[in-house]
Amino acid sequence: MSVIDQLEGLCSQRAVSLLNMQAEVASFSKAVQQCDDAVQFLKRAQDDLDRIGFDPEVTFGDGGRVNVAFDLPDFIVSVGFSHAAASTAIEAVEVTDTPEPVRLDVPDTVTPAPPEPKPEPTRQATHKTGPWTAAELRIVAAAVENGKTCEEIATTLNRTKGGVGMKMKAIAREAAKAPITVPDAPSEVKVPAREVKAAADAVTRKKRAACAPKPPEQTLSAEDRAINTHLDAVGYKGGWSKLMDFEILSGLMKGKGAALVADELGVETGDLVSRFKAINTKAGDLPHQTRLLRVLRMRAGV
Known part of the structure; x- marks a missing residue:
C-alpha cells in the first residue's frame, strides 16, 4: 500500500470519527436542554404547590436524582390513598461542566460509563388520618x-x-370575622307609613259606616230597592263595611286595577274580587252598576 493510500485511509477514519463526535455532541446538547427543562418544571411545580398550601419538599440525591414529595389532604388519604403515593420522583440528567472543544485525536469509539445504582426512595413516616376531633x-x-x-x-x-x-x-x-353584637333591648319596630294610613282609614270608614243612615225605602226605585235588599242579605261579615263596598265599586269604575284598590283598602286582591262579585249581581251591566254605586253611596253616607 502506498503512502497516499494510507493517508487517504487515515483521512477517511478521521472523517468518520468526526461525524461520530458531532452526533455525540448533538445528543449531549439535547440531554442538557432536557435537564434545563426539567429544572424549570420543578421550579414552577414547587411554586404552584406552595401557592395552594401543599408545602413540597425537594431533595437532591446521588447520581443526579431529584425527589419531590408533598402530603395529600386528610380527606383524600382517608378514602384509600397512601402517603407513599403522594411522593413523586423525577430523574434528571446530571449536568457536567461545559464540554471541551472537539479534538481530532480522540479515539474512534467512546466507551460509556456504567450507570450508577439508583438509591432507594425514602419512605415517609405514617401520619394520623381521619376526621379531626x-x-x-x-x-x-x-x-x-x-x-x-x-x-x-x-x-x-x-x-x-x-x-x-x-x-x-x-x-x-x-x-x-367581626363578632355579632346583640342589643340589650329589642329595637322599636317601625311600621311603614302606608300601613299606618291604611289602618287609620279603616277606622275612619268603620266610624262613618256606623253613623251612615239607611236610605228610606220610599226614595228608592224598584231596581234600587232590589239592590238594597240584596246588600242587606250579603251583610258585612269578615270586616267589610258600607264605605268599603262603595270605595271598591267607585275605584273600579274610575279605571283603577283591582290590586291598586285592594292596596288602598288594605285587603288582599282575591278578597276584594270576591266581595265585588258578591255585591254586584250583574257584572258588565253599566246601568246596573250605576244604580249600585248610587245605592252604595247612600248607604255609606258620602
Missing part, C-alpha cells in the same frame, strides 16, 4: 395563639403539615 382542634387553636409553627403542631399531633395548615387557615378565617 374537637380536642385536636382546641390544641391547634391554643398553639396558634402561642405562636407555634405549622411543623411544631404537626409533630405534636402526628398530622401532616398540609392538614395542619388547612386547619390553621380555617381558624384564622373564623377569628377575622
